Amino acid sequence: MVNFPIQLSESILLYAQLGQDSSSLRRELYFIKEHKLELYLNTDQLKCIFWVNIYNAYSIIIASEASRSEEAYKTKRIKVAHNSFSLNDIEYKILRINSRNPVYKFIDNLFCCSYIRKLAVKEVDYRLQSMLDRTPLSNGLSDN
Numbered sequence: 403m404v405n406f407p408i409q410l411s412e413s414i415l416l417y418a419q420l421g422q423d424s425s426s427l428r429r430e431l432y433f434i435k436e437h438k439l440e441l442y443l444n445t446d447q448l449k450c451i452f453w454v455n456i457y458n459a460y461s462i463i464i465a466s467e468a469s470r471s472e473e474a475y476k477t478k479r480i481k482v483a484h485n486s487f488s489l490n491d492i493e494y495k496i497l498r499i500n501s502r503n504p505v506y507k508f509i510d511n512l513f514c515c516s517y518i519r520k521l522a523v524k525e526v527d528y529r530l531q532s533m534l535d536r537t538p539l540s541n542g543l544s545d546n
Contacts, residue, residue: 415459431456434482436517446527483517493534497526497534498526
């Protein structure tokens, strides 16, 4: 069975890496129904693949734009299933990669939006940190 969101995230990442326009693909990503996304991303492994691809694609897209700032990680520009996310949302709330105290993680999760909770991984995989590519934005920020 073809997993449409995974294919879409891979296509967006490929277009970003090649420097091509991915706006039509990103539009498709925005118009995916939230419940369909949940059905397709029904395991932590699928969620990780999808969100790592989206994170890496958008870090390239944001870095290629003229306006680079330290707020790039906080700005909610990533539109998925009629919701907006920031790179920090994906890294810290969805993929749950951080080394903070478990109490803070619990509090963050408690006050987190319901749609983020539904799309987040259940178990943290610390190997994901090496898969997230912060290089494009880091290089862009050092140029300013």
